Amino acid sequence: MFNIALFGCGRIGKVHAVNIAAHPSTQIKAVIDPYHEGAVQLANQYGAQVMSVDEALSDKSIDAVCICSATDTHADLIERAAQAGKAIFCEKPIDLSLSRVQSCLEVVEKAGVKLLVGFNRRYDPQFRTLRELFDSGAVGRAETLVITSRDPSPPPPDYVRVSGGIFRDMSIHDLDMARYILGEDPISVSAHGACMVDPAIGEAGDIDSAVIVLHFPSGVMANIINSRRSGYGYDQRVELHGSKGMLKAGNVREHLVEHWSDEHCAAAKPQNFFLERYREAYIDEWHHFVDVLEGKVEPQCTGVDGELALVLADACVESLKSHQTVLLK
């Protein structure tokens, strides 16, 4: 049984708490959150203790940390956990600054601890099946990849302001997904954007609609389409076109009951947001982390994966400004 220190009791912290508790080999030992009441409540629910960062990291019985705190605390916590010899699961991103990510990863490397970065979609059964079919040769050689990712509704402008912008906050998942599916690293990035959904997002200095084109060494192009609002739930689709056809991962609907009436044949909307859509992915992600803890496998999504996704997101920012394709080294 591995003892886990859980940093952060917000929405995503609670998701991981459920999965840590449900896994036969892990339990929550410590809960750490500046919001004391929330920490107490979560700790009580799972028979854990509320601790400070220092207490948790110096507790010898704690094997690993699960970092779900605010983004600007991730790099520090990773470094301190690494230095304390703990295995680390950290929600994406490591940091919004590339240099900070790089210095952080150096610390992790020196410490020699395991680090799994939480790009949840890599564990989604649909996308995983798509990749497995691709790897098995179902559509031959890859030619074009199209990733659609639309949130159900826009975030509040206050969130936008600290989010790092749509590319680092939202598209980063799709940039990672492109690398995950194709198994190569892009050589160039072009990004386009507009503020169509909510003027307040524009006032906060960001865009809410984006189209990204990546070129890969093999010649494959990846086309990412993002919006902060779909108007019909969480739209998460992948199309991979190859020399022998297409693989297409569709949305997961809220249910499978259709209602045919005098007006139309209505099916249910896609599941509303990431908590529902990626519920299974979060479970499988945690199972993978436990496999890492048990030494069975290496992390499928490393610090370098986190770094490279940020490199791509930064290149999107640059391309959007320059109206040019940005070449990557």
Next chain:
Amino acid sequence: MFNIALFGCGRIGKVHAVNIAAHPSTQIKAVIDPYHEGAVQLANQYGAQVMSVDEALSDKSIDAVCICSATDTHADLIERAAQAGKAIFCEKPIDLSLSRVQSCLEVVEKAGVKLLVGFNRRYDPQFRTLRELFDSGAVGRAETLVITSRDPSPPPPDYVRVSGGIFRDMSIHDLDMARYILGEDPISVSAHGACMVDPAIGEAGDIDSAVIVLHFPSGVMANIINSRRSGYGYDQRVELHGSKGMLKAGNVREHLVEHWSDEHCAAAKPQNFFLERYREAYIDEWHHFVDVLEGKVEPQCTGVDGELALVLADACVESLKSHQTVLLK
């Protein structure tokens, strides 16, 4: 170029008029209808003449008749056309009385003319594709056939009164379809019904919802589900289950544009009724009749097919009354 005498200018007469005129080898020479104004209008539209029955049948230049008049005139017109040596296309049914059908077919046989009975669904591209796939062995040996046929909305009670009842008027198409797809004749019939849609149909002595079960010599069962109202357009589906899987012919939608919104993902309804749904079938049916006229093929749907469908419909009536399975010779 074959000259055609068209009997009947109603809804279905107009459908055939368009197809006769559009076919490069046929043209409308005569239009016959007790409703004079309608006949004049249709004749003018296609450069044809209004004629009496006698005039049309004694006109040597007329090669064939297309009978789309009221049901109770079919058998008489078939006999007179046969005696006049004309090839005959007649809308289903030949008659609502089995003995009348049989005496009529004797006349046709004596006359030695070609007779094609209009079971339009046999020419539907969807059902035809299903049968071709079945014949090619796609699902192995047949096990169960499920036919769903629901009208968009109930007919007026006045129509119900002269229709011969749901089995002879509506189910007869599905009874023929079962024979067409499976290529065998049933050995027993069980019919169930209820009046759920419109009490006026019950008052007219009929039911509006029916479930029929047919047994075939090979052991296959066919399950027919009928309703005078779907509430969502014309519901026309066939499922054929075999030893190696299922073939499933679905509805044809009004269009293929989906509308995804905050409420649901809406697709268009099935095409509203038989004029839209079987538009292509009527065209192909006429092409087949022309092939018959040209001596290229024998009629795919003969007088005997019309007779057997009525035998099955009559057995449904008997089974509904007796609450028993009716054995067929």
Next chain:
Amino acid sequence: MFNIALFGCGRIGKVHAVNIAAHPSTQIKAVIDPYHEGAVQLANQYGAQVMSVDEALSDKSIDAVCICSATDTHADLIERAAQAGKAIFCEKPIDLSLSRVQSCLEVVEKAGVKLLVGFNRRYDPQFRTLRELFDSGAVGRAETLVITSRDPSPPPPDYVRVSGGIFRDMSIHDLDMARYILGEDPISVSAHGACMVDPAIGEAGDIDSAVIVLHFPSGVMANIINSRRSGYGYDQRVELHGSKGMLKAGNVREHLVEHWSDEHCAAAKPQNFFLERYREAYIDEWHHFVDVLEGKVEPQCTGVDGELALVLADACVESLKSHQTVLLK
């Protein structure tokens, strides 16, 4: 925390074991199975003890029993558990003999314990959503119900011999589903069948393909279509036609990735069998049983529901033999 005695370590016993252990308010205290090795293994896995029937039922710390043993032991175990004052969850059926079911239920009633009969499909999120939409008036008044239920592949003849026959073993779920969705009890039953899938099933005295028609007091007809083999996974569908349209619960596919190729556009098959298809239903069923244990709700599926499903299955047997509609009191 409720202590549960689990009777039976087979396939379905293992399903419930997982769910009992995963529920925060229940744990497995005792495992009972004549197959000692299996009992030991399961008990070890969940920290439970292997007990005899007597030991388990006389153990005061045990609050409830979960009966997953062979069908012919159900009624006895229910009676003994009732007399021992335990709350009872029992997999369907209570017994294959109606009189035995009735005597058993008398014992339960005298004992005054709670009994939940395991018709798992009542908890399926798809069928539940369909019923909720129907109850909310989405399609108006019910007119026809069509239930399709096809197993992926036929059971071995040895199983068929002790199964009670297709109606009591398989159709019983659909008969219960019809009552569950429509909220009324049928007034008549007609059943049709054939042995199409496997001659060995016929030699074992059973059929493998069935079509059932039920009439309800409101006039609604329910049409159940069963087969012991689909050839494409577990086919579980419900269509409810009403005065304002249709509700249609479709199959759950193995995954949502489509493969479009030069041959066709391929989607995944329906989930293979009940363990996958009703995984969530089994979880929700157990949650419901815990709610019953906690006194929050009454059982949604009582002994009487189990009895009535068997009455209907028996009527199917009778109708199949007599080729007549069987009236129910």
Next chain:
Amino acid sequence: MFNIALFGCGRIGKVHAVNIAAHPSTQIKAVIDPYHEGAVQLANQYGAQVMSVDEALSDKSIDAVCICSATDTHADLIERAAQAGKAIFCEKPIDLSLSRVQSCLEVVEKAGVKLLVGFNRRYDPQFRTLRELFDSGAVGRAETLVITSRDPSPPPPDYVRVSGGIFRDMSIHDLDMARYILGEDPISVSAHGACMVDPAIGEAGDIDSAVIVLHFPSGVMANIINSRRSGYGYDQRVELHGSKGMLKAGNVREHLVEHWSDEHCAAAKPQNFFLERYREAYIDEWHHFVDVLEGKVEPQCTGVDGELALVLADACVESLKSHQTVLLK
């Protein structure tokens, strides 16, 4: 009855020949083609005469021309027909050179004749329905448009060489579609491409896979995805995302019969290519041209529309070379 001179007897000329002949108000009077045998054959089939360009244009009885000849003859024929006072239907493009298009349109304007440019997709019932729903406010204000257009298989390199390149030959339809649906003209164009399908296309100096991003004055972005090969038929889809949801026009399948088997649930492929997919569009296009001839409406797709589509295609070429967004005046 309008007399039509048909220039060009190739694949697309034959499509229009059928439609001209089937329309009650038009007939083919003259057929013009340097390939004499083809002209004779087509003329015989429709009771028309083979003529030279001069003969046809000086024939007073000819009301209009239908230009389906080789692309490099379009502009000349348009000018000569305009000068002869004929109404003009011309297949896209007017010419591959923008200056030639402009000089040609000046001649047309001076002559004051009607000119309809053949962007067939504007008449497709699916895309038309999508635009009508959009215009009716179904999804509110437009935000993003995604157009997918993939040919079934790549053209021969010899065709590629004279085609003007993928943007002027293939994407031009999608560029026009974007303008048609959104009702505005783009302000910038970015184009990306690769040669993935067939190296011979690269050797012919072209690409075979393209991603285009257009920005419109309202802020809307249009994302066009092209490939010379789908591997599964003609992939023609449009998604319009707006402030209140999405409209999605899907592919038209070869038929609607599904085949469910032990491997998968297979549906038919999209219709194979433009002749099948846009059969109805070509008919409706010709009906529109006849309405123009009859003075009922103005051409829905003018010379200026043809010119603007070429401007956009030229901008794609420039953007692909410069790796920059090209601003339009």
